[in-house]
Amino acid sequence: MKKRRFAIGTVLFLAGCCEPFTPGSSDAGDDDREVPEDELALDRRPYLGSVSQEGATISFRTNGICSGAARVGPSPEETRLVTDEGKHRRHEIRVDGLAPATTYCYWVEGNGKRLSEPRIFRTAAPPGTPFRFAAFGDSGSGDESQFAVAAAMARAEPDLVIHLGDVIYPAGEAELWDERFFEPYAAMLERIPFYAAIGNHDLMTGNGAPYLDALALPANNPLSTERFYSFDWGDVHFVCLDSNIVGEDCPEEEAQYEWLANDLANATRRWKIAYFHHPLYGCVGSRQSGNEKRRKLLEPLLVEGGVDLVLVGHDHHYVRTKRERGIVHVVSGGGGKSLYDGEPRDHTEVFRKAFHFVRVDVTPDTLEVVAIGAPGEEEIDRFRVEGE
Ligand SMILES: [Fe+2]
Structure with a gap:
């Protein structure tokens, strides 16, 4: 299945000051190169995206x-074939009709030839099922620190991972995705x-085209863009926003606000967790005016929508705020890129300059959040969000 392409009209382009959204079809890594049949092989191993209770995307x-094509089934002896449309180098295959909280075996094929070893994944859990996720941001340096955080995170055995942005430094280049994303996190x-x-x-390369090409994310919004979306897992309704467009006075910004208010109003899971790149x-110190601008625009919608926890990156360290208007905010920007100093402020509960990731254990009654340093896996913070 190819990504849905979103073409924005000239009128919208002229109306706003942010660049029109890129559909994720730059064709980087999807050229017309042909190889002899016996040399056909993977040059990026299969990876999972957009796993729901009923489906998964295998890329x-x-x-x-x-x-x-992908072969998927409850066991290697019992698979069905799901095929891509047309001929490509970059493949994105949507598999539907799966059962919730169920383990599946899969492998991929090209021109009918098996290209990977069998691997397993598990579909999303229904409400009432405890699960664990990891979150982190600002990682794509290719440095030892990135690999240290990746290794610690893999050992935590999360059910899913949330990246809080700035996946590839210095500028989101397509040719760095393997070295700075697919290799460090290959095991997961x-x-x-x-x-x-x-x-x-x-966004610095092709207005985000390599990012949108590489990842298979939900696009459940009127723009059919993967830049903001939501999904459910266990007792959590996750909402992802594009904070780059907040305060940019463009049509996409308005569309995102409208979608966000509706999305949160219609969410049915016990917990609501919002994540995006820029802190509120x-x-x-030098980023306070940007934080305030975004806070003014986004916070009312998050409060009104009943969000319990906000996860962001951008600042390369760890921060936990006091409960601000009912919401705890966590900055987790220590994923591997060089660390920043910081000045704790009135709203700051915990500040630590450290490489780390955040581990969250979800139950129907509690979000148990632990920030784990790397290397060393020192516990640098722990707190709970409890049910009311
Ligand atoms: Fe950033």
Whole structure:
């Protein structure tokens, strides 16, 4: 299945000051290169995205164009074939009709030839089922620190991972995605889904086209864009926003606000967790006016919508705020890019300059949040959001 393409009209382009959204079809890694049949192979291993209770997207890339397919089933002996449309190098195959909280076996094929070993993944849990997720941001340096955080996170065995943006430094380049995303997280990507919020650095190449090409994210909004979306897992309704457009006075910004208010009003899960790239409450002195601008525009919608927890990146350290208008905000920007100093402020409960990720254990009654440093896996913060 190819990504849905969103073409924005000239009128919209002229009306706002932010660049029109890129559909994620730059064709980087999806050229017409052909290879002899016996040389056909993967040049990016299969990875999971948009896993729901009923479906999953399996993506992979081949060294030449071919008809892509995935075999999926409860066991290696009991699979069905799901095929891609047309011939490509970059394949994105949507598998539907799966059962909730169920383990499936899968592998991928090109022109009918098996290209990967069997792996397993598990569909999303229904409400009432405890689960664990990890969140982190600002990672794509290719440095030792990035690999240390990745290893610690893999050991935590999350059911899904949320990336808080700035996936690839310095500028979201397509050719750095393998070295700075697919390789560091390889052990997790083949069995659990990564979700992400687009960061400012991810936009610097092709207005985010390599990011949108690489990731298979939900696009459940009127613009059919993967830059903001929501999904459910267990007792959580997750909402991802594009904070780059907040305060930009463009039609996409308005569309996002309208969608967000509706999305939160209609969410049925016990917990609501919002995530995006830029903090509303941060500890970097020079960024306070940007934080305040976004706080003014976004916070009323998050409060009104009953959000319990906000996760962001952008500032390269760890911050937990006091409960601000009913919401705890966590800055988790220590995923691997060089760390920032910070100045704790009135709203700051905990500040730590450290590489880390955040682990969240969800039950119907509690969100148990632990910030874990890397390397060393020191516990740098722990708090609970309790049911009322
Ligand atoms: Fe950033």
